Amino acid sequence: MIKRDLLAELIEHLNKKEISLIVGPRQAGKTTLMNLLREVVTKKGKQSLYLNLDIEADKQYFISQEQLLRKIRLEIGDTGYLFIDEIQRKENAGLFLKGLFDMNLPYKWIVSGSGSVELKEKIHESLAGRKRLFTLSTLSWTEFVNYKTKYRYEDNLVEFYSLEAEKTQALLEEYMSFGGYPRVVLENRVEEKRKIIAELYQSYLVKDIVELLGVQKTSSFTSLVRILASQIGKMVNINELSDTLGIHKTTINQYLWYMEQTFYIHKVTPFFRNIRKEITKAPVYYFSDLGMRNYALGLFGAPIPLSDVGFLFQNFVYPILEKKTENYSQSIYYWRTTNKAEVDFVIDKVTDTLPIEVKYQHLNKPSLSRSFKSFLSTYQPKRALVIHLGKEMHVVENKTEVDLIPFYQLLYYPV
Secondary structure, rough: OOOOOOOHHHHHHHHOOOEEEEEOOOOOOOOHHHHHHHHHHHHOOOOOOEEEEOHHHHHHOOOHHHHHHHHHHHHHHOEEEEEEHHHHHOOOOOHHHHHHHHHOOOEEEEEEEEHHHHHHHHHHHHHEEEOOEEOOOOHHHHHHHHOOOOOOOOOOHHHHHHHOOHHHHHHHHHHHOOOOOHHHOOOHHHHHHHHHHHHOOOEEEEEHHHHHHOOOOOHHHHHHHHHHHHHHOOEEOOOHHHHHOOOHHHHHHHHHHHHEEEEEEEEEOOHHHHHHHHHOOOOEEEEOOOHHHHHHHOOOOOOOHHHHHHHHHHHHHHHHHHHHHHHHHHHEEEEEEEOOOOEEEEOOOOOOOEEEEEEEOOOOOOOHHHHHHHHHHHOOOOEEEEOOOOEEEEEEEOOOOEEEEEHHHHOOOOO
C-alpha cells in the first residue's frame, strides 16, 4: 500500500459538515482513498454507503434526488457517510448535490471525480460555500521515495538524501523517467509499466477528452500533446502550433484549456513589470506527470536524453513549487526579456519576488547565470534561489541573498 499525504487531511474533514470533494487526474488513486476513508468510518462503528457512477447498476439511483435518498435510507438508515465516486458522470452534478446538501440531511458526503469541465466548473460554482476541495495528484516525489524505501526514513528523509546521494540520484532518474501514477510505481517490470501507461493514456483520451469533452479529432489532439511534450519549459506560440497542426487557433486554445481542466498540464505565464522590454503573451507548459509526458514522446522508460534532462528537471520542480504556494497569495511565473534573458520561475509575492533558477548540475561553488544576475539587478529581490544537484551554498549578489540548495531541500525551503 502506498501512503498518500492527503489521507490525513481527508480523515480530519470527515467531522466537517461540508462535502469533501476529491478531484484529480484519472487513476491517481481517488477510489483507493475513498475505500481507506470508508474503512476508517467502519472501524468507528458508523454506517456508510459507496456508489460508483462508473458502475451501470449504481446509475439507476441517480435518476432523481428522491430515488437516491430512498436507496440511502434503505441501506444505512437516517444517518451515516455517503461515498459517491465518479460524480462527473451525473449530468448537472453540481445542482444535484447542492439540492441534497441544502436539505440539511444527517449525512456526510464524500464525493470524487476525475478532472473534467463538468466537475471543475459546474460543480464548483453550484457548491460554493458547501464543499472543501481536495486535489489528488499522481504520487509526489516524497510519496514516491517513501514507498521505494519502504517507509524506513519517513521521519528523516533529509538525512537519507544527504547520506545516500547515489540512491537519491537513482530515485530521481527513475521518477523523471516513469512518473508517479500509482499503478506504474507498484509494477516492477518495465514492460508492464509501459502497458499500464499506455492504458492510462488511452483511458484519458477516450473518457475525458472524447466522451466528456466532445473532442472528436483525436489525431490533432494527440499531435498537440506530442508537441507540448517536446517543449516543456519553453514558450509556446499558438500561431506556430496552428500552422503546424493545420487547425484554428481557437481550437488550439480550447484543447489546451481542456488539458488544464483535466489536470494533464499546467500553464505558467510570463512575469513582467517593464512592458516594453518584457511583455510577451506566450505561456510555458509543464506536465502533471512526467511518465505520461515521456509516453507521449515515445520515451517512457528509456534513458533520458542529455538535451532533455534539464527541462525534465524543471518540470520536476514545478509541482513542488505549486504545492508550496497553493495556500498563499503567491503566483508562479517565468521571466523572459526581448534580449532573451530568462529565469525559470518567479514567485510573485506582491511586495517582493523570489526568482528561481533550476540547474541539473552538481554545483561545487556558487554559479549564477548572466540572465539570473540581470533579474537580480533589475528587481533587487531580498532573496533568490538556485536549485541544483550539489551541495548547499550561499552568496550575496547585488544585495540579494542567494541560496543554492540541493533539489530535495526545496521541499523544506520557505518560499
